[in-house]
Amino acid sequence: MPRDDGIGASVRRKEDFRFVTGRGTYTDDINRYGQTYAAFARSPYAHARIDGIDTAAAQAVAGVVAVFTGDDLAAAGVNGLPCGWQIHSKNGEPMAEPGHPPLAQGKARYVGDAVAVVIAETRAAAKAGAEALEIAYTPLAAVASIRAAKAAGAAVFDDIPSNNCYDWELGDRADIDAAIAAAPQTVTLSLVNNRLVPNAMEPRSAIGDYDTATGEHTLFTTSQNPHVIRLLMGAFVLGIPEHKLRVVAPDVGGGFGSKIFHYAEEAVVTWAAAKIRRPVKWTSDRSEAFLTDAHGRDHETTVTLAMDNDGKFLALKVITDANMGAYLSTFAPCVPTYLYATLLAGQYTTPKIFAGVNAWFTNTCPVDAYRGAGRPEATYVVERIVEEAARHLNIDPAELRRRNFISPDAFPYQTPVALEYDSGNYAGTLALATKAIDYDGFKARQAASKAAGKLRGIGFSAYIEACGIAPSAVVGSLGARAGLYESGAVRVHPTGSVTFYTGSHSHGQGHETTFAQVIAERLGVSVENVDVVHGDTSKVQFGMGTYGSRSLAVGGSALSKALDKVEAKAKKIAAHLMEASDADVEFKDGVFTVAGTDKSVAFGDVALTAYVPHNFPHDELEPGLEEQAFYDPKNFTYPAGCHICEVEIDPDTGVIEIANFVAADDFGNIVNPMIVEGQVHGGIAQGVGQALMEGCVYGEDGQLVTGSYMDYCLPRADNLPNFKVSTQVTPCPHNPLGVKGCGEAGAIAAPAAVMNAVTDALRSVGVTKPIDMPATPSKVWAALNGA
Amino acid sequence: MATVSMTINGKQVTGDVEGRTLLVDFLREDQRLTGTHVGCDTSQCGACTVHVDGKAVKSCTMLALQADGAAVTTIEGLADGDVLHPMQEAFREHHGLQCGFCTPGMIMSATALAARNAAPTEADVRHHLEGNLCRCTGYHNIVKAVMAGARAMQA
Numbered sequence: 001m002p003r004d005d006g007i008g009a010s011v012r013r014k015e016d017f018r019f020v021t022g023r024g025t026y027t028d029d030i031n032r033y034g035q036t037y038a039a040f041a042r043s044p045y046a047h048a049r050i051d052g053i054d055t056a057a058a059q060a061v062a063g064v065v066a067v068f069t070g071d072d073l074a075a076a077g078v079n080g081l082p083c084g085w086q087i088h089s090k091n092g093e094p095m096a097e098p099g100h101p102p103l104a105q106g107k108a109r110y111v112g113d114a115v116a117v118v119i120a121e122t123r124a125a126a127k128a129g130a131e132a133l134e135i136a137y138t139p140l141a142a143v144a145s146i147r148a149a150k151a152a153g154a155a156v157f158d159d160i161p162s163n164n165c166y167d168w169e170l171g172d173r174a175d176i177d178a179a180i181a182a183a184p185q186t187v188t189l190s191l192v193n194n195r196l197v198p199n200a201m202e203p204r205s206a207i208g209d210y211d212t213a214t215g216e217h218t219l220f221t222t223s224q225n226p227h228v229i230r231l232l233m234g235a236f237v238l239g240i241p242e243h244k245l246r247v248v249a250p251d252v253g254g255g256f257g258s259k260i261f262h263y264a265e266e267a268v269v270t271w272a273a274a275k276i277r278r279p280v281k282w283t284s285d286r287s288e289a290f291l292t293d294a295h296g297r298d299h300e301t302t303v304t305l306a307m308d309n310d311g312k313f314l315a316l317k318v319i320t321d322a323n324m325g326a327y328l329s330t331f332a333p334c335v336p337t338y339l340y341a342t343l344l345a346g347q348y349t350t351p352k353i354f355a356g357v358n359a360w361f362t363n364t365c366p367v368d369a370y371r372g373a374g375r376p377e378a379t380y381v382v383e384r385i386v387e388e389a390a391r392h393l394n395i396d397p398a399e400l401r402r403r404n405f406i407s408p409d410a411f412p413y414q415t416p417v418a419l420e421y422d423s424g425n426y427a428g429t430l431a432l433a434t435k436a437i438d439y440d441g442f443k444a445r446q447a448a449s450k451a452a453g454k455l456r457g458i459g460f461s462a463y464i465e466a467c468g469i470a471p472s473a474v475v476g477s478l479g480a481r482a483g484l485y486e487s488g489a490v491r492v493h494p495t496g497s498v499t500f501y502t503g504s505h506s507h508g509q510g511h512e513t514t515f516a517q518v519i520a521e522r523l524g525v526s527v528e529n530v531d532v533v534h535g536d537t538s539k540v541q542f543g544m545g546t547y548g549s550r551s552l553a554v555g556g557s558a559l560s561k562a563l564d565k566v567e568a569k570a571k572k573i574a575a576h577l578m579e580a581s582d583a584d585v586e587f588k589d590g591v592f593t594v595a596g597t598d599k600s601v602a603f604g605d606v607a608l609t610a611y612v613p614h615n616f617p618h619d620e621l622e623p624g625l626e627e628q629a630f631y632d633p634k635n636f637t638y639p640a641g642c643h644i645c646e647v648e649i650d651p652d653t654g655v656i657e658i659a660n661f662v663a664a665d666d667f668g669n670i671v672n673p674m675i676v677e678g679q680v681h682g683g684i685a686q687g688v689g690q691a692l693m694e695g696c697v698y699g700e701d702g703q704l705v706t707g708s709y710m711d712y713c714l715p716r717a718d719n720l721p722n723f724k725v726s727t728q729v730t731p732c733p734h735n736p737l738g739v740k741g742c743g744e745a746g747a748i749a750a751p752a753a754v755m756n757a758v759t760d761a762l763r764s765v766g767v768t769k770p771i772d773m774p775a776t777p778s779k780v781w782a783a784l785n786g787a
Numbered sequence: 788m789a790t791v792s793m794t795i796n797g798k799q800v801t802g803d804v805e806g807r808t809l810l811v812d813f814l815r816e817d818q819r820l821t822g823t824h825v826g827c828d829t830s831q832c833g834a835c836t837v838h839v840d841g842k843a844v845k846s847c848t849m850l851a852l853q854a855d856g857a858a859v860t861t862i863e864g865l866a867d868g869d870v871l872h873p874m875q876e877a878f879r880e881h882h883g884l885q886c887g888f889c890t891p892g893m894i895m896s897a898t899a900l901a902a903r904n905a906a907p908t909e910a911d912v913r914h915h916l917e918g919n920l921c922r923c924t925g926y927h928n929i930v931k932a933v934m935a936g937a938r939a940m941q942a
Contacts, residue, residue: 012879019887020875020894022822022862029821124805201826201834201922202888253824253888254922286827508886508923678882678928685925709831709920717916717926722909746925 003589006521007737010674013513014527015506024251027205027220032279035207036065038269039126040282041116041133042291043108046142046363046702047156050106050115054134058118061132063125066276068268069116070103078102078271081262082236083328086479087166087337087359095166095359098157100327102237102264108137109156109326110363111704112291114264119272119280142363142702146300146321149360156326156361163361165324166333170341170417171354179315179352183306187388192772193377195298195323195696196689197706198370199714200507202253203284204293206266208273216244219270223249223535224259224505225545228482230537232262232330238271242537245270249535252507256686257369258293259507260547261330290707295696296370298323299336299377305350305385311393311400315352318344318381322359325366332368333359338478339374339466345415346382347426347462347640348404353416363702369547371686371747372465379463383752387459391763397460397756398434402427405462408730419466421638423730424666430462432664433642436724442646445659446764455649455764456659459756460642463749467741468553468637468732485632486550487542488558490519490566492625494611496604497529501628503543504555505534509743510675511551515559517671518737522563524590524603541628549741552671553637553732560736561629569625570606576617577601577609637732637740641665643684643749647757651765654781656692656758662724663749668732668740676742680725683746689715690747691754695774713774791855795820796864804851810844811835813851814861822862822891826920833919836892837861843899845918862891865898874898877936878929885923893919893929901937909934 005011018024055067080099087095104115118129141154148154149163156163180186200222207220217240223229226247234245252259269280284292299322306315322336341355386404390397406413408425415421434440442458449456469475472483489501500515516530533539546555567587574592575582578599586593590603609616610625646660663680670676693713697705706712731738751773758775762768762783771779792801795818802817814820814837823846826834835846838860865872871879874894884890893916900907900915907915912933913926921929 013882015887016879016884017871019884019890020862020871020878021866022820022891024822024887026821026824026888028825029815124807199922200886200888201832201920202824202886203826251887253826254886256922286829286832510885674882678885678924681925681927682885682923683925685927686922708829709827710829714920714922715925716920717930718910718913720913720926722927722930723925 003520005527006517007671009517009672011513011517011527011672013510014516015510015512026202026251026253027207027222028283030207030220030250032207032209035279035281036119036121037123037126038117038119038272038280038282039130040114040265041118041130041135043104043111043113043115045108045137045139046111046144047140048108048137049140050104050108051136051138053116057132057134058129061125061129063121064118064129065121066119066272067116067129068272070101070105073101073103074105078267079237081264081267082232083333084330084481085334086481087168087333088479089166090169095333096160096164097328098160102267110365111702112288112365113326117268117272119276144363144698144700144702146323146360146362149362156363160361165359165361167358168337169356173354173356176315176317176352176354180304180306180317183314184309185307185393186304187385187392188302188304189385189388191301191303191381191384193297193299193301193380194690194773196296196370196694197290197696197712198256198258198293198296200254200256200258203286203289204259204263205283206269207279207281208269209279210274210277212277216246217270217274218246218248219266220248220250221266222252222259224252224255224507224547226505226535226537227503227543228545229262229266233267233270237267246538249505255507256371257296257373257547260545261294261368287707290712291704292365294329294366294368295325296367297377298367301381303381303385305389307389311389311395311403313348313350313404316344316350318355320357322357323362323364323367324359325362325364327366329366329368332366334479335369335374340378342417342419343375343378343464343466344382345417347406347464349406351416364698371683372744375465375744376748376751379461379748380752383461383463384755387756398430398439401430401460401462420635422635423733424638424640425728425730426462426640428728429641429664429666432726432728433644433662436662436664436726437644437646437660449648455651455761456646457757457759457761457764458644458646459753459760460644461749461753461756462642464638464640465744465748466636467549467639467744468633468735469548469550470636471633483632484544485630486544486555486558487628487630488555488562489541489626489628490562492566492607494608496525496607498523498525499531499533500559501533501540502555502559503540503545504551505546509546509551509679510672514552514671514675515556518556518559519563522567549639549743552737552739553735553741554631554633556737556739557735558629558631561631562627565627565629566625569621570603572617572621573606573609574601577615634734637668639665639667639740639742639745641745641749643753645753645757647754647761649761649780651784654777654784656775656780658688658721661721663746664726664728665742665745666728666730667742669729669738670727677725679742680746681723683744684723684750685715685720686747687750688720688754691751691773691775693719693774789852791851793854793856794858796860806852808851809847810849810851810854811846814846820861820863824888824891826888831920833896834889834892836895836919838895838899843896862895865894873939874901874936877932877939881928881932881935883924883929883932889919889921893921897933897936900933901940905937905941907934907937
């Protein structure tokens with residue numbers, strides 16, 4: 001009998017009790033004794049010279065404690081925010097890497113760029129102080145779009161007149177150009193991957209605290225990776241050694257990538273708390289979040305696919321411009337390169353691929369990883385052009401994909417764009433999805449819609465992602481300035497309960513339950529007797545955090561390795577207690593036995609013996625039962641699947657209704673199916689949001705037009721349907737749990753499925769004019785009416 | 788400063804507030820009831836939803852002084868000790884939450900719906916939750932939870 005709380009069970013989440021009762025502890029829920037409040041004065045201009053800051057009026061506001069500017073930080077030796085990934089251009093030159101001071105020095109470079117901070121006794125006084133600052137600006141010409149950046153009429157940085165961060169490529173351009181020129185069939189598309197605002201529901205918050213007795217700094221922050229923040233802020237920005245800097249990321253209300261990065265406010269409150277010898281708290285309001293949380297996507301791409309007359313893909317060429325924003329956020333440079341171009345083979349055997357990527361500075365909020373990070377952009381390019389090819393050749397889109405899939409017996413499969421896929425069965429997930437949506441019945445449904453005056457379309461997205469980020473040696477060779485392993489420590493207590501310390505971080509993913517299930521399965525301890533600790537550098541020895549669907553594939557593998565060590569030691573103790581050789585000891589369902597005898601000892605007794613070692617193999621072992629492991633992945637993992645969307649459009653209004661959305665995903669082995677389904681639902685919602693509703697818009701002057709929920713269309717309950725999700729299991733062959741990761745799949749797959757369906761519906765009435773995401777009713781209506 | 792009195796989760800409280808103090812700030816900062824969350828500044832997200840005299844109200848849209856004399860229920864007042872309210876239980880059972888940040892507002896909004904509609908349809912629930920934003924769940928499991936929770940509240 002499998003455990004009802006082990007691997008494969010939909011265990012209800014351990015963390016939910018505190019969340020449904022309002023007893024979670026998010027950063028803004030924390031208050032420190034003697035706390036002050038910080039408010040940031042932010043540039044109202046996209047690009048301006050800061051001619052002077054008169055702080056007298058702000059200092060005079062009742063309750064204001066201190067005012068600091070960029071010059072104050074510079075004088076104190078505070079460094080700029082570092083970038084964690086260095087890309088080299090095709091000519092071998094390193095990327096342009098301008099400084100990013102936590103408070104602007106000399107110039108402000110986007111609307112929202114922090115210029116000064118006011119610290120006061122209350123939040124209201126801090127805000128009043130920030131408003132009272134007299135900052136003299138000289139507005140400068142703004143570069144608000146990729147187009148403006150390329151035109152180079154103005155420069156974001158004086159010493160980078162081209163606005164170009166890097167000009168990077170992967171593959172042999174001349175070879176691919178020749179293959180395309182010689183091909184019997186080609187299709188080309190120009191695509192925009194719209195800029196998005198991540199919008200975790202919890203706004204960012206940070207509290208700096210300084211212990212004058214010990215010299216220890218503490219930062220409470222809304223982070224997906226507290227150890228990474230400790231490393232970046234301590235070693236690069238503030239010069240605080242690790243043993244004097246504690247970073248705590250308590251309950252965090254969603255991240256989606258936006259809380260990976262080291263932000264200016266974290267460094268400022270940490271530094272200021274030590275300076276004024278009092279805790280300093282800052283909590284973003286939503287308007288600040290729109291202006292300053294790193295944005296996502298923002299690519300412009302031209303793609304060409306070459307085929308033979310049977311639809312066999314021969315070559316793919318992708319030319320992309322990517323917007324970096326005003327500064328390089330922590331992992332920004334790797335998103336449009338190694339997290340993007342390496343995925344352009346998709347699920348297909350395309351033998352020749354070239355990608356050329358230019359990254360541009362603009363006077364906009366920095367752009368960095370957002371759920372999927374590069375992989376949604378790649379999937380959008382591949383799956384839109386494949387659908388286009390199917391229509392061009394008049395081949396059923398499912399059939400065209402089948403003709404080009406990497407076959408299940410071809411793994412490991414080396415793609416022409418650097419990755420070696422480990423396992424998969426793409427025809428399998430396509431078949432699951434087509435069955436779930438009743439693909440055979442589509443024509444009848446389309447006819448019924450037509451009879452009702454509606455347009456119906458169907459669209460596929462057969463996506464692949466590289467997750468389980470990442471093998472340190474590989475990413476190091478590609479410019480990463482960090483390792484991407486994970487650590488985990490299993491502490492068995494004297495009575496057999498367990499605390500697991502992980503460097504992963506949960507901000508909604510349910511680690512406290514999933515990891516407990518893995519432990520329950522292995523040690524025979526119930527999930528109630530397992531607690532999972534994460535998010536505190538003073539408790540967890542080290543970690544790289546949660547992003548890139550890595551927690552279970554990398555952090556779970558570290559757990560698995562630590563459990564191996566616990567089990568090995570416990571076996572030796574059990575062997576001693578049973579007076580047997582440890583080679584003869586078996587361990588199952590929490591009980592050690594000796595083969596061929598009736599001797600047994602429970603795991604709890606072994607744990608107790610480890611801590612009360614009266615009868616203990618002291619010559620061989622130390623007392624205690626706690627083991628730590630680091631796991632550095634051998635390869636990425638490759639979750640893949642097929643999502644199909646069916647839309648119905650009202651031609652009178654342009655309103656699109658999602659009539660049906662199915663997902664068939666292969667995440668390898670699954671620990672908690674309920675949690676996995678929830679991850680897929682949420683990802684699809686963000687993908688549908690990108691396709692139909694969301695779009696971050698800057699004016700030509702660099703003002704953010706979509707700066708609130710009144711302007712930025714976040715999906716609401718009545719914008720979305722229920723989703724039909726299913727899974728197929730092809731275990732990952734190179735990590736101990738056989739898992740691949742599920743967090744980003746929906747956001748990666750959905751945009752192409754939705755847009756292919758919209759395109760299909762429009763073509764049913766002969767409208768071939770392409771529309772870009774978000775496919776709002778006005779755009780659809782305009783396309784239908786030739787406007 | 789002015790004095791304000793109200794009943795919060797069955798307990799009589801009195802506090803001194805500025806005229807501009809929002810109800811949500813009074814709850815979070817003065818009363819330390821931090822289960823009510825602030826997710827936006829335009830009364831769009833609903834994370835701050837509480838009950839004022841039995842009606843679901845976005846507590847960022849109301850001054851503390853406007854709640855003078857009112858009976859306020861927050862997420863902390865819903866469970867009976869450690870025994871969850873049926874709507875809380877339904878959210879747990881149906882995985883209607885991930886990061887938990889929107890959850891208090893969702894649950895307070897959902898219980899208000901269930902109080903006037905004992906058996907809401909999926910469409911009723913989706914329409915009702917229009918003023919509560921969630922970025923994690925895609926609403927799929929929230930809708931399931933609210934339908935189940937409303938039924939359980941009748942039991």
